[in-house]
Amino acid sequence: MGNDARRPQNKRGSGGQLREDIVRAAARLVEQGDGTPTLRAVAREAGITAPAIYAHFDNLDEVLQAVVLSTFQALTAHLRGSVAGLTDPVERLRAACRGYVRFAVDRPQQYGLLFTSPLPEPPPDPGKLLETMEGAEAFAFLLDAIRECAIAGRSHSDDLPRDAIALWVGLHGYISLHLSRPHFPWPPAHGIVDTLIDAHAHLNNHRPSGAG
Structure with a gap:
């Protein structure tokens, strides 16, 4: 100055x-x-x-807020890469969730900052929060992936936003516990992640007839 x-x-x-x-x-x-x-x-x-x-x-808060936005952008790019080349909706959902966990494990401090920094003032229309919140594009991966499963008859979700939020909460809880208790005898990550996906995305255990 x-x-x-x-x-x-x-x-x-x-x-x-x-x-x-x-x-x-x-x-x-x-x-x-x-x-x-x-x-x-x-x-x-x-x-x-x-x-x-x-x-x-x-000030420093503005710098850290920029780091949050940049990290969300990096997370979104990582999720895109995780599902690249996949066409089966369930495979895409699983790959996106596993990619989310991998990103958090690889960048634990930055991931932690995403959810500990204060959010900006809420938008005037609370009904639009999912579309306007920080990380909206990354969250949309979960929402869209479950929607694609439902359209393909692979999920019986009857409330997509609710189930996407529940899945996000489940993934975040697993990540937080894994990072804070690394010496716990955790089973392979993909098994826990798939269990969370099956439960919260309400996946069917079979493909519809004629599916490739």
């Missing part, structure tokens, strides 16, 4: 890149798990001076 004389002036068009560098630096520090990073530590990790951050963020 006015005392950023030590930092070379950005080249034209590089401001957006600097913002991304700051967010990535903060994400790396979060993943190291040494507590909430300071703005000074973020600047040091990004290779810039601390005052340079204020050209893009007003």
Whole structure:
């Protein structure tokens, strides 16, 4: 804020890149798990001076909120990759849920930040919350995957939002317990995940006749 004389002036068009560098630096520090990073530590990790951050963020909370949004975007991309090439709706649902768990296990600190940071003010229409909340696109994977199973006759869900939320709660509970109790004699993850899917997505145990 006015005392950023030590930092070379950005080249034209590089401001957006600097913002991304700051967010990535903060994400790396979060993943190291040494507590909430300071703005000074973020600047040091990004290779810039601390005052340079204020050209893009007003405070640390804004930086962390940007990390949350960036992590949700990364989660969505990971889920897309998890189901790539799969056409069977049940296989897609299982792959998406397993991908969700794998993402959380691989990035435990960032995953934790997704659900511990304060959410922005709720939208005026609470009925639209599922479409407008942080992580809406990632949640839509569960919702759409169960819907596809129901359309194909592979699920008898009669309340898609309710069942998608129940499945998300189940996955999140498993992840939280697994991360906090890593030495518990857990069975293979896919078995627990599939059990949660079968229960909460109300999957049928057979394909409809004629299904390939």
